[in-house]
Structures are given as C-alpha cells and as structure tokens.
Amino acid sequence: MPKYVYDFAEGNKELKDLLGGKGANLAEMSNLGLPVPPGFTITTEACRHYLAHGELPDGLADEITAHLAALERRMGKRLGEPDDPLLVSVRSGAKHSMPGMMETVLNVGLNDQSVAGLAAQSGDERFAWDSYRRLVQMFGKTVLDIDGGAFEDAIEAVKSAKGSTDDLDLTAADLSGLVDAFKKIVADHTGKPFPQDPREQLFLAVQAVFTSWNAPRAILYRRQERIPGDLGTAVSVCSMVFGNLGMDSGTGVAFTRDPATGQQGVYGDYLQNAQGEDVVAGIRNTVPLAELERIDPASYRELLGVMETLENHYRDLCDIEFTIERGKLWMLQTRVGKRTAAAAFRIADQLVDQGLIDLDEAVRRVTGDQLAQLMFPRFDEKARRHRIAHGMNASPGAAVGKAVFDSYTAIKWSRSGEDVILVRRETNPDDLDGMIAARGILTSRGGKTSHAAVVARGMGKTCVCGAEDLRVDTKNRRFTAPDGSVVEEGDVISIDGTNGNVYLGEVPVVPSPVVRYFDGEIDPEAADAGELVRAVHRIMAHADGVRRLGVRANADSPDDSSRARRMGAKGVGLCRTEHMFLGDRRSLVERLILADTDKERDQALAALLPLQREDFVGIFAAMDGLPVTVRLLDPPLHEFLPDITELSVRVAVAESRGEKYENDLRLLQAVHRLHEQNPMLGLRGVRLGLVVPGLFTMQVQAIAEACAQRLREGGDPRPEVMIPLVGTVQELEIVRDDALEVLRKVGEDYGVELECPIGTMIELPRAALTAGEIAERAEFFSFGTNDLTQTTWGFSRDDVEASFFSAYLERGVFGVSPFESLDVDGVGRLIRVAVEESRAARPGIKLGICGEHGGDPDSVHFFHDCGLDYVSCSPFRVPVARLEAGRAALNGAGG
Structure with missing residues (x-):
C-alpha cells in the first residue's frame, strides 16, 4: 500500500512532487527547528487517485485517522471536543505556487458545542464566535459550493445596521447572530444543516481541496503559467493558531x-x-x-x-x-x-555578491520571459501628467487603457482590440480571466501581498493596489478620486506599477533602460547605468559565455539588421526577400506576372535586379563579417496582386462607364490564373522558382553582385542562399546548379572569389523525413517551424487561431498554441529525425531554425537538446534567445 500521509517531521523541501510546495516547506521549516504548528500532509498521489476515481483511495481514511490521533496526543486535546477543542486548517498546496486558485478551510472542528469550549478556554467569546462564522462561511463557499456573495451580503447587512464598515466593530452577539444566519444560508442552499461532526467536516474539506484542483480558475491559471494539469495538489492539515484573539495577535x-x-x-x-x-x-x-x-x-x-x-x-x-x-x-x-522581472535580475545579482549562489545559478534563476518584460516601455518622465491617486507599487510597468469594472467587460473589450485597466475594490480568484485580459490592475484595497498583487507579479502585469483614497463604485461603473475627478467606465487612465501613481488620460511611454542598454545607448560600466542594467549585463555576459547555441535574427532590411546586431545577434538567420517586393516595387512584380513573352519577363527581372542588389549591399554592410541567410522568394505570386474582389469591381465599374480597363482586365485574368484554393500548399517556394524562369537566378545574381561589391569595398560579406519549401532532393539540385553557375559567372565578371553556401529550408514533413538524402546536396538546413507546424498539423495559423484555438485551449487539447511554443511530440520529432539523418549523411552540415519559435524560451531549450547550431528570431527577441540558450546549456550540464 502506498503511503498517503506524512507528518511535517517526515518530509523535506525536496519532496514537492509528493507533498506540494506548502507541505514540503512546512516539513523543511520543522526540520530547521522553526516554530511551526504541528500537522500532517496528504500527498498529491491521493489527490490524483481521488480525481481519477471520484473517491478517496483505500487506506487513506485510516492513515488520516492515525495521524490525527497522533496530533491530538501531541496537542493534548481532541478535534472538536466540547470542552477544549483542537481545531485545524485544511489548505491546498501544489508543487507550483498557485496563489488563491485553490481552496482553504480554517477552524475545522468548531460546532454548536465546541464554540462554547473555545470561548471558555480562550477567555474571549467574541473570538470564538468570529472563528465559527469564518468556518461556516468558508465551508459553505468552498465545500458546499454556495455563492460567497450570500455570506457577504449577510455580513454587510449586520454592519450596516450598526452603522459601521469594519468587521472589528461586530460584537460576540453580532457574530453569534451571523452564525445563525450563515447556517440558515447553508440549509436553504443544500437542504441539509451545517455538519456538526468534526471528522465529517475534515474529510469533506479534504475532498473539496482535491476537487478545487480542477476549478475553472485553477485550470485557467495553470494554462497561463504553463503548469501541467496532471500534478494534483497536496493537502496540509495543520493545528490552528489564532491571529484573531485580540490586538496582541x-x-x-x-x-x-x-x-x-x-x-x-x-x-x-x-x-x-x-x-x-x-x-x-x-x-x-x-x-x-x-x-x-x-x-x-x-x-x-x-x-x-x-x-x-x-x-x-x-x-x-x-x-x-x-x-x-x-x-x-x-x-x-x-x-x-x-x-517581478526587475527583482529577479537584481536578486540574482545580489546573491552572487553575497556568495550564496554562483553566476551559473544566477543565469538559471532568471528567464527569457522575465527579460522580455524588462524590455517593455515605461512612462515618459517629461510628459505632462494629471495624477489623481496613489497606491502601492505592487507590480511595475506602465499600463494605459480604458477603465473597466468587472472581468466580463475586460474580456469583451479586450477581444475587440481595446486596451483596458481592470479596476476593483479588491480582486479575488474569480477575477483571474479579467486580469489576464487587462493591461493592468488597479484596486482600492489590499497590500503588496493581496491576491491582485501576487497574481499580477506572477503574470508580469502592471498593478497598483491599495489606492484607498479612491471610491470605487462597481455598481455604477465609476470611481471617484480624492481631487473630485470622476472616471466612468471607458475613460482612459494610466497606472504606474513602479511608483504606484494613477493618472487621468493617456501618458506617453518611452523605451525601457534595458532596451536602451541592448541598443548600445547605455554603458553598463558607467556610474549612472543603474543597478538593473548592471545586473542584466552581468547575467547576459555569463549566459553568452556558457551557451553553445548561436543566436541570429530574422531581418529584412539594413535597419533591422543593424538593430539585431546591437541586440547581440551573430548574423541573419532569415532574410525574407518577399518583403523587398512591397510598396512602390509592387508594380514591377505585376509586370513580371503579366509578362506574355520572354522579353517582357526579362525586362521585369532586369528592373528588379538593381533594387534587390541595393538591399543586399546594405544588409551585408550591417552584418559585416557575420553570416546572412537569404531566403529566395517563398510566398505565392498572387499575394503581390490586387484583391480579386476589388479588381473585379474596378473592371465592372470601368466597363459600365465606358472607360479603358485593358490593364485592369489583364491583371484580373492573371489573378484568376494564379488563384488557388489553398495557396500556402500551392505554387510557392522552390516550385515558383522552377515555374517562373529567371526569378531565382535574378535573386541569386543580386546576392552575388552585392557580395562582390562589398568585397571590392573592403567588406567581409558572408551570404548564404536558402531555397524554400523543398520537398525532394531533385528540386534542390536544379535550383542549386543554376545558383552555382550564377555565382561562378558573377565572380568572374567582378574578378573576385565568391563563397556562398547553398542550403534549404525544412518546412515540409517530407523534407524532414528525407533529410539524409537532401543533406547530400545542401550545405545547411534551416527549419521553418511556422510552416512545418502548419503542414504537420494540417491547419493554417491565419485561419484557425481565431476560430477553434480558444476552444482547444479551454478543453485541454492544447496546453499552449503550437505556433507559440513548439509541438515537441509531433513537429519536434520530425526535427529530431532530420537532425540525426542529415548529420549522418553530412557530418559538417550547419543546422538552424528561423521560425519565431527561435525566440520562445521553452522551444530554445528543445533546439539546444536537439543539437542545432543556432536559432533565429525577431531582433527584439534576440536577447531572450541568448539568455535561454545559456540556461539550456547549464541545464544540460546537470544544473
């Protein structure tokens, strides 16, 4: 029989999987000799059994009884006995902290008889009745699933009758009357009286805590924090100590x-x-x-x-x-x-200085998500601001949005594209979905340890709490500031979680100092650099020193390339040439598509060539001495043409007016000719290069000439040509042979030797499964995980994220969108196959990834484990990838 119950003295902090964080740490504090009330912990294994089978596992009741008897002997009193009752708390405690998401029941063991014994032993009748009303209230809400508002309304009615707003003004008689009112609420809602048997209270409370693991708010929180749903919660049963015994408590x-x-x-x-x-x-x-x-x-x-x-x-x-x-x-x-993210970096840095941890551990203690939070903008200190209130700076950041007063409105407006600030007197766990939807949270009650503050810090949300001078009227959807300003729902406010200020209207934001540091505007060695910048610099420098995985950037212009380099990118992993065909150049692409003869097509390509060359010259200069992987044209050609509906209307209108429309008609015919039901699986990528003669050779010529020009200027260009959407080695061979011939000819014309590796993008399952064969003709692979995810799952991100993804997330089909974090089991397995087979066929092949997964922290760890050489992501996420690559190396080394 498994052991389901552990005394506090039997565990330690390493047993979080079994005892949950709370139980493991109570055991650890007991072992350290700290003053911990005696108690015991019921394991997560018992919870998992209960959730799977709907009943407590065999033997658990006997174990609880045995540990309860030992606790009673130690305390010298019995659970709920009339004369001198032992009371216990029943608290949840999962492996990962989930503040306020699951249930707690205090004062278990009180009933109509033992409340008198508690009053006698404590010498405080008010305390005893206050404890009893708390038990009935918490038990009713948590165990019996009664709306907590029913109890709150009863309390407010009693306080209102006394002309008070403070619970402390209620007398023992008031609280005794509240207990009667609460018990009537229980009876009315359940058809049964409040349970008087202390052991029944205990076992029902334990089961309620187990059940709360799958409460909607707990599921939502786990999804937000990426906590696995199959862990379950432990339950700690602890002898009660009382802070409500008077002003000396x-x-x-x-x-x-x-x-x-x-x-x-x-x-x-x-x-x-x-x-x-x-x-x-x-x-x-x-x-x-x-x-x-x-x-x-x-x-x-x-x-x-x-x-x-x-x-x-x-x-x-x-x-x-x-x-x-x-x-x-x-x-x-x-x-x-x-x-908060800022605290994480500062604390890690401080602990290194104190000798409590080393720099390896400091890198492990911070995350890429936290670094990304530090790169968010903040309020412009020079901007004019109308401050209307001040609260506690619970979670830093700058948040601007329309004031809303309930979670439903926050979600509704957010889905409509509005930025919102959730304003409440205080938040509770049921507000979680509204807090997720909001840009920031503002409360008039609570301190830095209130629910709003703790949850906001965990999510990286800006929060100002305890702004007690605000009069929040949720019923009429407004709040009134001390200066008389009235903010109605929909009015814009700005909150500063760094200093606790609340402003009327929109306050402009400016880049954070961390972004300015990465951009090279702040010298971390300077005296005025700031503690946070110095901490980030120190940790990033160590992460760069230990990481094996290279980090490049996805950049399509000289400006993007320059910024990526400042952010620490060691090259461009994806230059999307289709982005160079937009704007004024679109008409040149239209000429190419409309060309009826080889001569017309050659003229269109000749017009595009110098423009492409100029782009590449700038990018190679910005990335001088570093590799630049240029992907040849990938999207379907029809994407460069006008919308078919708009064009049809234009032709029809011109025809009805007797106006000339020959050019538009030719365009319309071309659009019809190129129209596809599913263009992302049609004529694009390498297929386009094979079907449109000269298109890819023009692009390769532009790359080669730009490279030759930079060499003549004394530069060190390092281009790499990437052929997209290859599914078979024959496609690669045809384009590769043509590209090599262009490179040879341009080198001869310019009198330089051009070294330009030619590789391919692995974005189709077939390419991944035949990677060994393809690798014999490719000098590098770059995994295009966006398309590889689409083609593996069989759905288009653009079409499905707004349709069924939310339902899939809610029902647990996805823990997180596979476009946000790599699907390791499916797409990841294809990547592993491709890595193994390509390296077996060509040991020196260079392997990277250029989808946006390259900047996702969890995905970076997977790519490190797979043995890729580099990841590539947007310039802004380069620092995140650098940090996570360092953390992956340290974790892989046994950290």
Missing part, C-alpha cells in the same frame, strides 16, 4: 526582499486581530510590516531572525506567512517568492 506576510524591486529590507504586510485570509483577500487594509516593531518588538525581532535563516537556507527570496497568537510567533508557510 495578528497575521501577516513577509518577504525577505522587496518582490517588486529586489531591494533588501523589511517588506510585507501585517494585520492585527485577523486571520490569514484577511490579508491575502485584501478586504482590510494592512499596515507595513515595519510597523510590527512598534506593535510587538519581541515578535518582530524573532521574525527577522527567521527571515534571515530561511533566506540563507533557500538561497533566495522567501515569501513567509506567519501568525502571532498572543505574543507567540508561528510560521504557517514559506516558499521561494514570486517576484
């Missing part, structure tokens, strides 16, 4: 460093006479943790010691939940804390 959340900036110091929130849910829910405004030094100096000093112990032990920022019960400090949870 309280609860709080502490960070060993500021999770928003990474600065060292005392950060967190504290709330007197409260339980933990009051802090994270943001329903009462907290005081800064530093205030605890005045409120309870002894507990404050002990807490600082615990924080130092945990940070040194975990060698990272720790997020700590604690309770003070009448002057006694208890640790309820710790975990490696979520942080």
Whole structure:
C-alpha cells in the first residue's frame, strides 16, 4: 500500500512532487527547528487517485485517522471536543505556487458545542464566535459550493445596521447572530444543516481541496503559467493558531526582499486581530510590516531572525506567512517568492555578491520571459501628467487603457482590440480571466501581498493596489478620486506599477533602460547605468559565455539588421526577400506576372535586379563579417496582386462607364490564373522558382553582385542562399546548379572569389523525413517551424487561431498554441529525425531554425537538446534567445 500521509517531521523541501510546495516547506521549516504548528500532509498521489476515481483511495481514511490521533496526543486535546477543542486548517498546496486558485478551510472542528469550549478556554467569546462564522462561511463557499456573495451580503447587512464598515466593530452577539444566519444560508442552499461532526467536516474539506484542483480558475491559471494539469495538489492539515484573539495577535506576510524591486529590507504586510485570509483577500487594509516593531518588538525581532535563516537556507527570496497568537510567533508557510522581472535580475545579482549562489545559478534563476518584460516601455518622465491617486507599487510597468469594472467587460473589450485597466475594490480568484485580459490592475484595497498583487507579479502585469483614497463604485461603473475627478467606465487612465501613481488620460511611454542598454545607448560600466542594467549585463555576459547555441535574427532590411546586431545577434538567420517586393516595387512584380513573352519577363527581372542588389549591399554592410541567410522568394505570386474582389469591381465599374480597363482586365485574368484554393500548399517556394524562369537566378545574381561589391569595398560579406519549401532532393539540385553557375559567372565578371553556401529550408514533413538524402546536396538546413507546424498539423495559423484555438485551449487539447511554443511530440520529432539523418549523411552540415519559435524560451531549450547550431528570431527577441540558450546549456550540464 502506498503511503498517503506524512507528518511535517517526515518530509523535506525536496519532496514537492509528493507533498506540494506548502507541505514540503512546512516539513523543511520543522526540520530547521522553526516554530511551526504541528500537522500532517496528504500527498498529491491521493489527490490524483481521488480525481481519477471520484473517491478517496483505500487506506487513506485510516492513515488520516492515525495521524490525527497522533496530533491530538501531541496537542493534548481532541478535534472538536466540547470542552477544549483542537481545531485545524485544511489548505491546498501544489508543487507550483498557485496563489488563491485553490481552496482553504480554517477552524475545522468548531460546532454548536465546541464554540462554547473555545470561548471558555480562550477567555474571549467574541473570538470564538468570529472563528465559527469564518468556518461556516468558508465551508459553505468552498465545500458546499454556495455563492460567497450570500455570506457577504449577510455580513454587510449586520454592519450596516450598526452603522459601521469594519468587521472589528461586530460584537460576540453580532457574530453569534451571523452564525445563525450563515447556517440558515447553508440549509436553504443544500437542504441539509451545517455538519456538526468534526471528522465529517475534515474529510469533506479534504475532498473539496482535491476537487478545487480542477476549478475553472485553477485550470485557467495553470494554462497561463504553463503548469501541467496532471500534478494534483497536496493537502496540509495543520493545528490552528489564532491571529484573531485580540490586538496582541495578528497575521501577516513577509518577504525577505522587496518582490517588486529586489531591494533588501523589511517588506510585507501585517494585520492585527485577523486571520490569514484577511490579508491575502485584501478586504482590510494592512499596515507595513515595519510597523510590527512598534506593535510587538519581541515578535518582530524573532521574525527577522527567521527571515534571515530561511533566506540563507533557500538561497533566495522567501515569501513567509506567519501568525502571532498572543505574543507567540508561528510560521504557517514559506516558499521561494514570486517576484517581478526587475527583482529577479537584481536578486540574482545580489546573491552572487553575497556568495550564496554562483553566476551559473544566477543565469538559471532568471528567464527569457522575465527579460522580455524588462524590455517593455515605461512612462515618459517629461510628459505632462494629471495624477489623481496613489497606491502601492505592487507590480511595475506602465499600463494605459480604458477603465473597466468587472472581468466580463475586460474580456469583451479586450477581444475587440481595446486596451483596458481592470479596476476593483479588491480582486479575488474569480477575477483571474479579467486580469489576464487587462493591461493592468488597479484596486482600492489590499497590500503588496493581496491576491491582485501576487497574481499580477506572477503574470508580469502592471498593478497598483491599495489606492484607498479612491471610491470605487462597481455598481455604477465609476470611481471617484480624492481631487473630485470622476472616471466612468471607458475613460482612459494610466497606472504606474513602479511608483504606484494613477493618472487621468493617456501618458506617453518611452523605451525601457534595458532596451536602451541592448541598443548600445547605455554603458553598463558607467556610474549612472543603474543597478538593473548592471545586473542584466552581468547575467547576459555569463549566459553568452556558457551557451553553445548561436543566436541570429530574422531581418529584412539594413535597419533591422543593424538593430539585431546591437541586440547581440551573430548574423541573419532569415532574410525574407518577399518583403523587398512591397510598396512602390509592387508594380514591377505585376509586370513580371503579366509578362506574355520572354522579353517582357526579362525586362521585369532586369528592373528588379538593381533594387534587390541595393538591399543586399546594405544588409551585408550591417552584418559585416557575420553570416546572412537569404531566403529566395517563398510566398505565392498572387499575394503581390490586387484583391480579386476589388479588381473585379474596378473592371465592372470601368466597363459600365465606358472607360479603358485593358490593364485592369489583364491583371484580373492573371489573378484568376494564379488563384488557388489553398495557396500556402500551392505554387510557392522552390516550385515558383522552377515555374517562373529567371526569378531565382535574378535573386541569386543580386546576392552575388552585392557580395562582390562589398568585397571590392573592403567588406567581409558572408551570404548564404536558402531555397524554400523543398520537398525532394531533385528540386534542390536544379535550383542549386543554376545558383552555382550564377555565382561562378558573377565572380568572374567582378574578378573576385565568391563563397556562398547553398542550403534549404525544412518546412515540409517530407523534407524532414528525407533529410539524409537532401543533406547530400545542401550545405545547411534551416527549419521553418511556422510552416512545418502548419503542414504537420494540417491547419493554417491565419485561419484557425481565431476560430477553434480558444476552444482547444479551454478543453485541454492544447496546453499552449503550437505556433507559440513548439509541438515537441509531433513537429519536434520530425526535427529530431532530420537532425540525426542529415548529420549522418553530412557530418559538417550547419543546422538552424528561423521560425519565431527561435525566440520562445521553452522551444530554445528543445533546439539546444536537439543539437542545432543556432536559432533565429525577431531582433527584439534576440536577447531572450541568448539568455535561454545559456540556461539550456547549464541545464544540460546537470544544473
């Protein structure tokens, strides 16, 4: 029989897969001798069994009973006994932190008899009834699936009758009456009374926590954070300690460093006479943790010691939940804390300086997604701004959008292309989908550890919370600022998550200092470079030093190439020549398509040649000394012609008016001639080069002449010709032979020796499966993962992303779009086959990837593992690929 329950003393922090993050870290703190209330953890394996079979696994009930009996002996009291009850909390705890997404039930064991015993033992009747009303409220919402609004309405009615807005103003009699009201809500909604048996409460709460793993908000959060859906959650059952015993008690959340900036110091929130849910829910405004030094100096000093112990032990920022019960400090949870992107880089850099980690570990501690967040723009400090409020700078960034007051509107407007800011009094887990849709989040309640703040930091969303001077009226969809400004739904506001300011109207944004650093505008060695820029520079330099995978850029112009080089690209991995045929040059392509004779076609090609050559000269100059892979024309020719409907209307109108329309008619006939039902699988790529004589040779001639010109000028051009959409080696051979002849002739004409490798783009499954044969004629392969994904899956990204992808994501067919992160099992397997067979046939072949997957962090790790030589992505994502290539090398080395 598997073991399903572990006492806190039996585990450690390495058992997160089995005990979840909370259970593993409670065990670790117990092992360190820190003050942890006794308890036990039910494993994720039990959860997975329950979710698969709809019942608890055999033996689990007996194990829980045995561990509960041991806990009762240790505490000297029994669960829910009338005279002196043991009460427990039942908390979720998955391997990966999912703040607020799953359920918790506190004060399990209270009933109509034991509430009197709790009052007698504590000497505080109000506390006992407050604890009981919390149990009924949480149990009703979590276990019995009753709308939480029913309980909130009852509380608000009692406070309103007393003329108060504060829960602390409610007396023991008020709270006793609330318990009766809550029990009636339970009975009315379920047809059954609130369960009085403490063991029944415990087992129902455990099952409810298991079930919450598949709650819609938990599924949505896992999808957003790419957390596997089959892990399950553990359940920690912990003896209760009480922060709501009076003003000498309280609860709080502490960070060993500021999770928003990474600065060292005392950060967190504290709330007197409260339980933990009051802090994270943001329903009462907290005081800064530093205030605890005045409120309870002894507990404050002990807490600082615990924080130092945990940070040194975990060698990272720790997020700590604690309770003070009448002057006694208890640790309820710790975990490696979520942080903003800026904090991640600063903290990693600081820990290196402190000798807690080395630079290898610093690179592992940050991610490409975090680096991308640092490259987002920020507000222009010189712009005029009308500040209307100030809150806590919970998650940095600059967000501008229309104010909306519920998640439904946020999603609806966002899907219509509007940028929105979600404004709430406080957020709760049910707001997650609206938070994802919004550019930023603004709340009038809650601190840096509230739900809004924690979730926003995890998602990289701008957040200002606790702007308590705002009067948020969600019913009438407006808020009023201290200066009297009224913001209605749809009005534009700007929020600054770096300093906590809220502005009326749109504030202009400017590039971030990290982008300016990559662009070469900021010297990281300069005194005024800034701590963040220096941290990024140090970590990036180490990542570049350890990575094996090269990073190039997809660039189609000299400007793009220059910026890519500044961003750290070591060449161009994809120059799309079709982008050079747009604008004024479109008419030249039309002449080529309309050509009826060889002479007309040759004239059209001759007109295009110098323009192509000029483009390549500029790109080769920008990338002097680095490889530039030029892809010959890939899209169908009809893409360069007018829309068939518009052209038909034009011809019809001209004909009806008796106007000349011969040219438009010829164009229309050409459009009809080239029309295809599925052009992405039709006459394009190498097929186009074989069907339109001279097209590819003109392009190769432009490349060769540009190369020769740069050589004469003293440059070091390194072009590579890439033939697109090859499906068979014979296609490659024909175009390759023609290209070699052009290169030879241009070299003779210019009196230079041209070295220009010729390879192909692997973007068809057949090409991947016959890669060994193709490699015998190709000097390099570049995997075009966008098309390879389309042709492997059998759908077009342009057509399907807006139609059924959302349904597939919601139903779990996709964890993430295969166009966003590489489909490793399908497309990835084709790439592995192609790599193995091409290297077997041609050991020195150069292998790269030029789809946008080249800038996706997860995909970069796969390409490293496959043994590719380089990835290529858009210039802006080059730094991300560089960092992830370094992380992949360190992980592959056993990190």
